[in-house]
Amino acid sequence: MTLDVLVFAAHPDDAELGCGGTIATMVKEGKKVGIVDLTQGEMGTRGTRETRKQEADKASEILGLSYRNNLDIGDSIVENSRENQLRIIEEVRKLKPHICILGAPFDRHPDHGKGNKLCSDAIFYSGLRKIETTDDEGNSQEPWRPKHVFYYMQDRPIEFDFVFDITPVWEIKEQAMLAYGTQFNVSDPGKEPETYISSKKFFKHLEARARYLGHLAGFELGEAFKYANGPLGFNASTAFFETNPLK
Secondary structure, eight states: OOOSEEEEESSTTHHHHHHHHHHHHHHHTTOOEEEEESSOOTTSSSOOHHHHHHHHHHHHHHHTOSEEEEOOOOTTOOOOOHHHHHHHHHHHHHHOOSEEEEOOSSOSSHHHHHHHHHHHHHHHHTTOTTSOOBOTTSOBOOOOOOSEEEEEOOSSOOOOSEEEEOGGGHHHHHHHHHTOTTTSSOSOOTTSOOOTTTSHHHHHHHHHHHHHHHHHHTSSSEEEEEESSSSOOOSOSHHHHHOOOOO
16 A cells, blocks of 8 residues: 555644644545554553544544554653664555655654654655665565655644645544544543543634634634745646635
8 A cells, every 4th residue: 555645643643633634635635644653642641552542543534544553662752763763664665655744843742742853764764775674574665755744733833834724624623533532522531630631621722723823824724834845846836726815
């Protein structure tokens, strides 16, 4: 299998929160999109490995993903080691995405920034021929580097280069986020304590930010991205004639 777009996330649910609307849009456009989670989120205050896996499976179905894998490199101990880089390189070379989307380069949760650095380095190294990897059958993999790399915004604001219109797919993004019932919009925390992200108030903040970002770009709802490959380059004017933002 090859993918058009491969999204990396430090924890299950990070991709849904940060770029779930963009994923849903690309899937509706006929693109093959996958997510690779670096950890199982096992150190989270709420939920377990098993419930997080079930929630990720449900969210994947809602988004229409073509692929999802969990590297299980250890929640709260994300290290930019050669071992971890090679596991990411193997995924990139196997799936050959045209676009990779990574989490924020810095954020409230330390794993997010560490995951960004790990994935950024591995994606670059994935294009180096002298770094050797093999697939599941033991065959040598060819070098591969995606043509575009984006960073999605997570809890803390980042300097962003563009906003993607997610207005038509907001309900899909919302359903994908709500698939993580142990984590978000929890009306009754039960025996597990309430957390920074579990209250209904946090979920309202997510929608408020999407509305603010959409407003800045001339849409109703949006997701913001940093373009990691230097200035955006265009060789056609098509994109400008396909959008009609209200500004």
